[in-house]
Amino acid sequence: MSHIFHVMLLIWRAQRAALIRGTVLAVAVLVAGVALLGLSGWFITAAGAAGLAGIGIAFNVFQPSAGVRFLALARTAARYGERLLTHDATLKSLTDIRVRLLRGVLGLPFQRLARLRGAETMNRLVADVDALDGISLRLFIPAIAAATTYLGSFLVLWWLTDLVLAVWIVASFTLGTGLVLLWTGRHALAPSRRAEKALQAFRIRLIDLLRARDDLVVYGRLPDQTAAVGAAETRLRENLGAVDRLERRAGLMLALTTTISAGIALWLGGALVARESISPAQAALGFFAALALSETVQPVRRGLADLGRMLDAARRVRRLLPENDAAPVAASPAASPPRPETAALEMSNIAYRHPGAENPVIEGFALSVAPGEKVALTGVSGRGKSTVLALAAGLIQPDRGQILVSGRPLRDLPESQLRAEVTYLPQRSMLLGTSFFDMLALGTTELDERDALAALEAVALSSTVAGRGGLHAKLSENGAGLSGGEQRRLALARALLRHPQLLLLDEPTEGLDRPTAIRVLAGIRDFLPRATLLIASHRKAERDWADRLIRMV
Numbered sequence: 266m267s268h269i270f271h272v273m274l275l276i277w278r279a280q281r282a283a284l285i286r287g288t289v290l291a292v293a294v295l296v297a298g299v300a301l302l303g304l305s306g307w308f309i310t311a312a313g314a315a316g317l318a319g320i321g322i323a324f325n326v327f328q329p330s331a332g333v334r335f336l337a338l339a340r341t342a343a344r345y346g347e348r349l350l351t352h353d354a355t356l357k358s359l360t361d362i363r364v365r366l367l368r369g370v371l372g373l374p375f376q377r378l379a380r381l382r383g384a385e386t387m388n389r390l391v392a393d394v395d396a397l398d399g400i401s402l403r404l405f406i407p408a409i410a411a412a413t414t415y416l417g418s419f420l421v422l423w424w425l426t427d428l429v430l431a432v433w434i435v436a437s438f439t440l441g442t443g444l445v446l447l448w449t450g451r452h453a454l455a456p457s458r459r460a461e462k463a464l465q466a467f468r469i470r471l472i473d474l475l476r477a478r479d480d481l482v483v484y485g486r487l488p489d490q491t492a493a494v495g496a497a498e499t500r501l502r503e504n505l506g507a508v509d510r511l512e513r514r515a516g517l518m519l520a521l522t523t524t525i526s527a528g529i530a531l532w533l534g535g536a537l538v539a540r541e542s543i544s545p546a547q548a549a550l551g552f553f554a555a556l557a558l559s560e561t562v563q564p565v566r567r568g569l570a571d572l573g574r575m576l577d578a579a580r581r582v583r584r585l586l587p588e589n590d591a592a593p594v595a596a597s598p599a600a601s602p603p604r605p606e607t608a609a610l611e612m613s614n615i616a617y618r619h620p621g622a623e624n625p626v627i628e629g630f631a632l633s634v635a636p637g638e639k640v641a642l643t644g645v646s647g648r649g650k651s652t653v654l655a656l657a658a659g660l661i662q663p664d665r666g667q668i669l670v671s672g673r674p675l676r677d678l679p680e681s682q683l684r685a686e687v688t689y690l691p692q693r694s695m696l697l698g699t700s701f702f703d704m705l706a707l708g709t710t711e712l713d714e715r716d717a718l719a720a721l722e723a724v725a726l727s728s729t730v731a732g733r734g735g736l737h738a739k740l741s742e743n744g745a746g747l748s749g750g751e752q753r754r755l756a757l758a759r760a761l762l763r764h765p766q767l768l769l770l771d772e773p774t775e776g777l778d779r780p781t782a783i784r785v786l787a788g789i790r791d792f793l794p795r796a797t798l799l800i801a802s803h804r805k806a807e808r809d810w811a812d813r814l815i816r817m818v
């Protein structure tokens with residue numbers, strides 16, 4: 266439950282003023298409803314009694330009927346204002362939470378980020394945050410409004426009728442509805458959780474099916490995956506059905522509570538009238554107020570039916586939210602200029618162990634690359650070449666040792682300066698966008714077309730781009746309509762366009778035929794004549810191109 270309170274606190278803090286106003290209006294809606302029915306009952310009974318007594322002519326019908334009209338209108342207006350304020354404030358708070366969550370996800374350490382599954386993260390950001398709206402709209406605000414209305418009704422009924430009648434009505438409602446709501450929350454917890462899990466499974470399996478469709482067809486697993494999607498959907502429907510049934514049962518029990526409470530209030534009112542403690546009209550007021558109190562807990566019923574979904578969503582969201590993102594961001598140290606007389610990249614006595622791995626992948630590793638040098642890192646697969654590049658790019662931190670970029674400790678470089686000076690092309694990169702231009706523009710905010718064409722020429726892609734209709738021609742999303750080699754070269758061109766001083770390339774010509782590989786390697790140097798180049802390599806063409814080889818053993 267602490268997660269739900271924490272999320273409610275976040276929602277409340279972000280939109281405090283609007284939520285206070287909305288809650289006041291929610292109380293006004295319920296109070297006006299109870300007063301409306303109570304006054305109507307009193308009015309009809311009092312008018313009837315006056316008629317029976319033969320003094321109907323003297324009975325003032327105008328004031329009570331004006332009161333009824335006022336309360337009806339006030340209730341409608343308050344309901345409108347309450348919906349507007351609370352929904353608007355909650356949705357704004359959730360937008361805020363979603364942005365903070367995104368910031369939290371993006372701020373995760375590189376290794377954790379690499380382990381996140383796209384579909385799952387998408388679910389967190391969309392479905393989980395959506396589930397949180399019920400915490401304020403269907404739990405806290407209606408619960409506060411109902412409690413306030415019970416207290417107010419007790420005081421007003423005591424004042425206008427009799428203490429015994431007031432105690433009975435409010436106590437029976439508090440106890441009755443409290444028990445029904447507890448029952449609903451307890452029984453709906455499991456199916457509501459299962460429904461949410463099934464929904465997440467449905468989405469993830471469907472996204473996996475769409476993404477891996479070709480592999481699933483090749484391995485004959487498409488029917489299995491389709492069946493898995495269908496099974497998740499069936500589970501979702503079954504559990505949603507269970508939640509709905511529970512909610513209906515809770516509705517029935519609430520109706521029974523109202524009937525018993527109002528029935529006994531009628532009997533008690535009659536007894537009090539017989540003892541001449543109150544008038545019949547006052548007894549009617551009590552009875553009708555009791556009937557109206559049933560309205561107070563309807564929204565909470567729906568909220569409690571969804572409690573399991575909200576609890577799980579709140580727990581997951583809280584885990585990913587940055588702990589204290591309200592704290593001011595520490596000022597970045599001033600950017601320091603490179604020292605030209607030093608090595609472009611120097612790594613000394615580096616040790617690194619991947620999280621969860623038993624042994625360090627590299628231990629006591631050292632390397633020095635002079636400015637403008639082309640160095641190839643070689644070694645058998647799994648020796649740690651990509652790990653060295655990720656360390657040099659500052660994506661992971663060494664457990665021991667020091668990394669200097671142009672003589673400055675890498676960990677002291679401000680992020681923006683590091684990214685401006687060092688670019689890393691991993692083995693697998695993602696192309697974002699739907700045209701060559703869009704895909705290249707990820708690396709450079711103000712991309713110049715001439716520069717883009719020059720980079721494409723450097724990676725031997727000019728004719729491909731021209732053949733596909735030019736830089737701005739529409740392509741399948743994320744480069745899906747390009748060959749594997751074309752996709753890699755496009756990612757390489759994107760890296761070149763950042764004009765880094767140090768370019769780290771992980772097997773840049775993998776998948777290319779030898780003549781194209783040689784052409785691309787020459788193009789890299791032509792495009793960046795002064796840059797320092799460190800590449801992880803398995804190919805002879807790359808080793809021949811390099812000025813020096815560093816063999817990892």
Ligand SMILES: Nc1ncnc2c1ncn2[C@@H]1O[C@H](COP(=O)(O)OP(=O)(O)OP(=O)(O)O)[C@@H](O)[C@H]1O
Binds near residue numbers: 621626645651
């Ligand atoms: N995130 C990770 N968690 C645990 N182990 C990892 C992780 N990333 C890499 N490894 C392991 O670290 C070792 C070095 O991996 P790395 O990718 O650096 O090797 P590599 O020399 O570049 O290999 P290749 O030539 O096949 O690309 C491998 O055994 C790999 O399984």
